[in-house]
Amino acid sequence: MSEDIVISVRGLRSAFGPHVVHENLDLDVRRGEILGIVGGSGTGKTVLLNSILGLKKPDGGEILLDGQRLSELSSSERRKVDSRWGVLFQNGALFTSLSVMENVMAPLREHVDMSVPLMEEIASMKIGLSGLDASAGSRFPSELSGGMRKRAALARALALDPDILFLDEPTAGLDPIGAAAFDSLILELSRALGLTVVMITHDLDSLYEICDRVAVLADKKVEAVAPIRELLNHPHPWIHEYFQGPRGRAALAGKGS
Numbered sequence: 001m002s003e004d005i006v007i008s009v010r011g012l013r014s015a016f017g018p019h020v021v022h023e024n025l026d027l028d029v030r031r032g033e034i035l036g037i038v039g040g041s042g043t044g045k046t047v048l049l050n051s052i053l054g055l056k057k058p059d060g061g062e063i064l065l066d067g068q069r070l071s072e073l074s075s076s077e078r079r080k081v082d083s084r085w086g087v088l089f090q091n092g093a094l095f096t097s098l099s100v101m102e103n104v105m106a107p108l109r110e111h112v113d114m115s116v117p118l119m120e121e122i123a124s125m126k127i128g129l130s131g132l133d134a135s136a137g138s139r140f141p142s143e144l145s146g147g148m149r150k151r152a153a154l155a156r157a158l159a160l161d162p163d164i165l166f167l168d169e170p171t172a173g174l175d176p177i178g179a180a181a182f183d184s185l186i187l188e189l190s191r192a193l194g195l196t197v198v199m200i201t202h203d204l205d206s207l208y209e210i211c212d213r214v215a216v217l218a219d220k221k222v223e224a225v226a227p228i229r230e231l232l233n234h235p236h237p238w239i240h241e242y243f244q245g246p247r248g249r250a251a252l253a254g255k256g257s
């Protein structure tokens with residue numbers, strides 16, 4: 001296996017009873033890239049993420065991290081792997097009864113043995129990295145705007161210094177300015193921290209602005225994966241409509257090309 005591949009999905013089959021979501025799905029994630037994942041609603045983007053994370057057991061195929069089959073990990077190896085990635089789930093649920101600081105400390109409490117002051121120091125740093133004011137730490141999720149909640153969830157995802165970050169529709173529900181600001185933050189952090197980022201999104205602007213490559217889910221598999229400009233004239237009907245339909249063309253026009 002080539003050394004710059006961090007995650008490899010091979011022949012993945014995912015099903016819920018008779019309902020097959022993925023069949024023979026292959027995908028490679030390159031180290032250090034920002035990979036966008038797009039696809040119609042219900043095509044299995046979130047299920048793919050959950051399969052990689054070990055939250056849904058594959059019904060066939062293999063997922064490898066640095067060449068190691070995840071299905072063969074012992075539970076202690078599994079815990080180590082779980083601390084290598086940070087996740088911002090779709091609808092990025094923070095614990096509503098905990099302050100932002102407590103939310104960001106939660107993964108530290110679970111995975112590492114350290115004093116409370118040290119955890120607070122690390123959490124404050126992640127809150128700052130995520131572009132929130134230090135004072136946000138003492139606030140509760142209900143007191144934050146949508147954009148600030150995403151940032152708090154991002155701070156929590158970064159708590160354990162992951163080298164891989166998964167984002168499931170992170171800019172959904174943000175206004176275009178908030179979404180663009182969040183995109184720039186992801187780009188900056190990925191470069192500064194050397195993160196590999198896998199981002200499920202519907203946001204064409206995000207795809208143009210920050211994604212190195214885009215994987216398209218269609219017909220139960222990854223139908224195409226390439227830099228976005230190489231996908232613009234792809235013959236698959238959904239891909240064609242996505243990039244050449246009115247929204248796709250408007251996003252491209254916004255890039256001045």
Ligand SMILES: Nc1ncnc2c1ncn2[C@@H]1O[C@H](COP(=O)(O)OP(=O)(O)O)[C@@H](O)[C@H]1O
Pocket residue numbers: 016021039040041042043044045046047048
């Ligand atoms: N826990 C579940 N039980 C049964 N079906 C599910 C479950 N989770 C997802 N599905 C089905 O799998 C398909 C893909 O879902 P999902 O990955 O959430 O789509 P999306 O691409 O919109 O993220 C959908 O048809 C959905 O109904």
Ligand SMILES: [Mg+2]
Pocket residue numbers: 045046047090168
């Ligand atoms: Mg989803």
